[in-house]
Amino acid sequence: MTARRNEAYRTLAELSVPSEPGNERLAMEEVAGTVEGLGLPERTLERLKTAVAEATMNAMEHGNHYREEAPVFIEVSASEAELSVKITDEGSGPPAFTQETPDLEAKLEGMQTPRGWGLFLIKSMVDEMNVTGDEGHHTVELILHLDDKTSTSERKEASDGRTAP
Amino acid sequence: MPQAQVTMEVRKVNDGVSVIDVKGELTAFAEGVLMDAYNQASDGGVRAIVLNFEGLEYMNSSGIGLLVTLLIRVNREKQRLLTYGLSDHYQNIFQITRLDDAIGIYGSEEEAVRAADTT
Numbered sequence: 001m002t003a004r005r006n007e008a009y010r011t012l013a014e015l016s017v018p019s020e021p022g023n024e025r026l027a028m029e030e031v032a033g034t035v036e037g038l039g040l041p042e043r044t045l046e047r048l049k050t051a052v053a054e055a056t057m058n059a060m061e062h063g064n065h066y067r068e069e070a071p072v073f074i075e076v077s078a079s080e081a082e083l084s085v086k087i088t089d090e091g092s093g094p095p096a097f098t099q100e101t102p103d104l105e106a107k108l109e110g111m112q113t114p115r116g117w118g119l120f121l122i123k124s125m126v127d128e129m130n131v132t133g134d135e136g137h138h139t140v141e142l143i144l145h146l147d148d149k150t151s152t153s154e155r156k157e158a159s160d161g162r163t164a165p
Numbered sequence: 166m167p168q169a170q171v172t173m174e175v176r177k178v179n180d181g182v183s184v185i186d187v188k189g190e191l192t193a194f195a196e197g198v199l200m201d202a203y204n205q206a207s208d209g210g211v212r213a214i215v216l217n218f219e220g221l222e223y224m225n226s227s228g229i230g231l232l233v234t235l236l237i238r239v240n241r242e243k244q245r246l247l248t249y250g251l252s253d254h255y256q257n258i259f260q261i262t263r264l265d266d267a268i269g270i271y272g273s274e275e276e277a278v279r280a281a282d283t284t
Binding site: 021022024025043046047050053054057102104107108110113114115116117118120121124 | 170190192194223225226227229230231233234236237240253254257258261262263264266267
């Protein structure tokens with residue numbers, strides 16, 4: 001992955017959305033519009049939109065605590081090989097994600113909360129997810145590999161025997 | 166808190182099966198609407214609930230959590246939960262989360278109701 005990260009990235013868009021409930025849809029549509037020219041397969045685009053929405057919702061809720069004056073910043077950039085979407089909030093400390101791997105049976109038996117699917121969904125939708133932070137910001141970076149028609153996450157599902165329709 | 170951007174109409178298709186037509190967004194804000202629809206759909210000892218997702222515009226992780234909450238209630242009442250009308254993307258999410266192990270996915274209302282009637 002290091003070689004990939006040394007490639008030249010060009011910034012496609014820098015966006016911001018106010019931290020208001022429901023604005024994750026605005027973010028995902030803006031990002032979808034930004035990457036329109038990359039020719040992503042429909043299925044990959046839908047997965048990216050879900051990952052962007054989940055990461056933005058987490059940033060608005062847990063990073064910015066839905067303070068309207070604290071926007072979520074989104075930077076979309078691409079190299080020949082990768083698409084990167086960085087989602088930054090104004091939170092401090094480690095980003096708040098439920099770390100427990102969701103297990104449907106455990107949830108149905110009351111051993112886990114019914115919620116807590118966000119991080120799991122993001123990781124399932126993109127090829128890489130990196131989380132960084134300092135005293136005043138958290139950034140979640142979502143990466144899609146552009147050099148494969150089928151993304152790594154989709155191939156992983158297929159090899160697990162969980163081929164999507 | 167914003168209002169739920171969703172409507173859910175309940176139709177009883179026979180003595181044992183009710184359909185909930187979901188139109189709009191399944192997010193945390195849909196909780197009250199979904200549980201009200203479930204209560205209405207369960208009226209009269211219904212044994213299977215079919216969720217019609219043909220009108221689903223958006224579902225997020227909170228919506229998935231709501232479906233798990235609904236499943237817990239359905240299982241407690243010894244009912245079954247089935248669905249049809251899911252897009253390929255949301256079928257994929259049902260597979261990833263393994264919701265498809267607990268909620269039968271069908272291609273049409275006719276298939277879902279037939280499955281509910283025969284098991």
